Amino acid sequence: MKSLRINRSDSDVSKLVRTLRNDAKKKEEFFDYIISGPILEIGCGSGQVLKKISRAFPHAKLYGLDADPRLIKIAKRKHIPNCTFFHSLAQNSIILPAAVRNVIFPASLHEIVSFSNKDDISQLFRNVHSYLARDGVVIIWEGIRSDYGNVTISNSPTIPQLLSFAKKFEYKKYFWKKSNDSQYSVSFDLLAEYVTKKDRLDIPMEYKETHFPLSQSEYESLLRSTGFEIVVLNNKPLHQKELQWLYKNFKFEKDISNVPVYTLIVAKKSRSINPL
Numbered sequence: 001m002k003s004l005r006i007n008r009s010d011s012d013v014s015k016l017v018r019t020l021r022n023d024a025k026k027k028e029e030f031f032d033y034i035i036s037g038p039i040l041e042i043g044c045g046s047g048q049v050l051k052k053i054s055r056a057f058p059h060a061k062l063y064g065l066d067a068d069p070r071l072i073k074i075a076k077r078k079h080i081p082n083c084t085f086f087h088s089l090a091q092n093s094i095i096l097p098a099a100v101r102n103v104i105f106p107a108s109l110h111e112i113v114s115f116s117n118k119d120d121i122s123q124l125f126r127n128v129h130s131y132l133a134r135d136g137v138v139i140i141w142e143g144i145r146s147d148y149g150n151v152t153i154s155n156s157p158t159i160p161q162l163l164s165f166a167k168k169f170e171y172k173k174y175f176w177k178k179s180n181d182s183q184y185s186v187s188f189d190l191l192a193e194y195v196t197k198k199d200r201l202d203i204p205m206e207y208k209e210t211h212f213p214l215s216q217s218e219y220e221s222l223l224r225s226t227g228f229e230i231v232v233l234n235n236k237p238l239h240q241k242e243l244q245w246l247y248k249n250f251k252f253e254k255d256i257s258n259v260p261v262y263t264l265i266v267a268k269k270s271r272s273i274n275p276l
């Protein structure tokens with residue numbers, strides 16, 4: 001088995017577990033798209049979502065897969081009824097006792113993409129295709145890279161913090177440039193990354209992973225090339241609280257409140273694929 005490229009300290013694991021507990025409620029948004037039958041969560045972390053799913057779907061057989069043994073241990077301690085856990089990298093194939101009807105990625109794909117290469121991600125979706133029954137669905141609840149371009153911001157004592165984050169961010173170089181004494185041109189995606197991380201800047205991992213891993217066309221082509229057809233695509237802008245914080249802290253020349261940054265994708269199997 002290839003090893004997990006994430007290097008998270010034990011204290012970062014504790015902070016992640018706390019964040020996952022606080023964020024679990026909003027992930028219930030995709031429960032409406034779950035179809036009856038077994039459910040596999042890829043990147044299940046501490047099992048917070050599976051715990052909620054087991055209450056909403058008490059008769060479903062549940063499976064959780066995660067590459068971090070510390071998180072699997074915490075998930076097992078929840079004693080979620082009818083749930084089996086796998087410690088594995090998502091890009092490695094596992095053997096399930098029977099096909100599942102749902103494979104879900106609630107806020108896990110950004111981490112998997114951040115710490116894997118393109119071939120791994122393609123292999124992962126081929127695995128997902130093989131785990132699913134013929135009428136099964138894959139559900140992705142995740143950030144999308146906007147490719148919106150740059151925006152001009154001004155008059156803010158928060159600009160130095162934003163730029164310090166941009167300089168430390170290792171995953172990619174985000175654009176920023178001083179335009180004049182009080183104005184900066186910055187990439188919209190930098191603002192989105194910052195506003196979703198501003199309260200966790202003490203966690204080294206936040207500089208290594210992106211919350212907005214793929215553009216809409218990249219999601220589409222990944223799914224199409226691995227034998228899926230998108231049946232629901234629901235894009236959303238930043239959450240109200242995130243927008244409020246941005247508007248309170250920066251003066252914008254353009255309205256950024258409708259740029260899509262979150263997506264809920266449901267895809268069904270469209271054809272068979274050849275294993276690589």
Ligand SMILES: C[S@@+](CC[C@H](N)C(=O)[O-])C[C@H]1O[C@@H](n2cnc3c(N)ncnc32)[C@H](O)[C@@H]1O
Pocket residue numbers: 006020027042043044045046047048049065066067068071088089090091105106107108111112115116
């Ligand atoms: C942000 S957490 C999400 C956890 C869970 N889905 C939730 O919403 O509570 C992402 C999880 O993906 C796992 N992960 C990252 N890369 C992985 C990989 N290549 N294979 C399997 N799990 C991976 C991490 O260990 C982490 O638990």
